[in-house]
Amino acid sequence: MCSGSHKMQHVYIYGNFAIPPKHLYEEIEICKACAIREHGKKNKHKLDIIIEERTRKWLKQHKEK
Numbered sequence: 001m002c003s004g005s006h007k008m009q010h011v012y013i014y015g016n017f018a019i020p021p022k023h024l025y026e027e028i029e030i031c032k033a034c035a036i037r038e039h040g041k042k043n044k045h046k047l048d049i050i051i052e053e054r055t056r057k058w059l060k061q062h063k064e065k
Contacts, residue, residue, distance in 0.1 A: 012051060013058060014038060 012035040018025035030038075039047045 013055075 010032045011029045012032065013027050014030045014035070015025060015027045016023070035051070036047060039050065
């Protein structure tokens with residue numbers, strides 16, 4: 001993944017899977033190409049719908065803190 005190594009026009013937040021204690025949960029910024037790669041092209045659900053839904057949840061969690 002690019003993890004923000006170059007300027008991106010569309011930034012997506014990607015959260016990895018946590019496996020404590022070695023691998024803690026981490027959020028990184030990725031580009032649209034990497035988001036599509038992680039989601040998969042043949043997936044049933046449209047990527048844009050999934051991203052909108054997860055963005056709403058993410059924003060809600062960060063506003064509560």
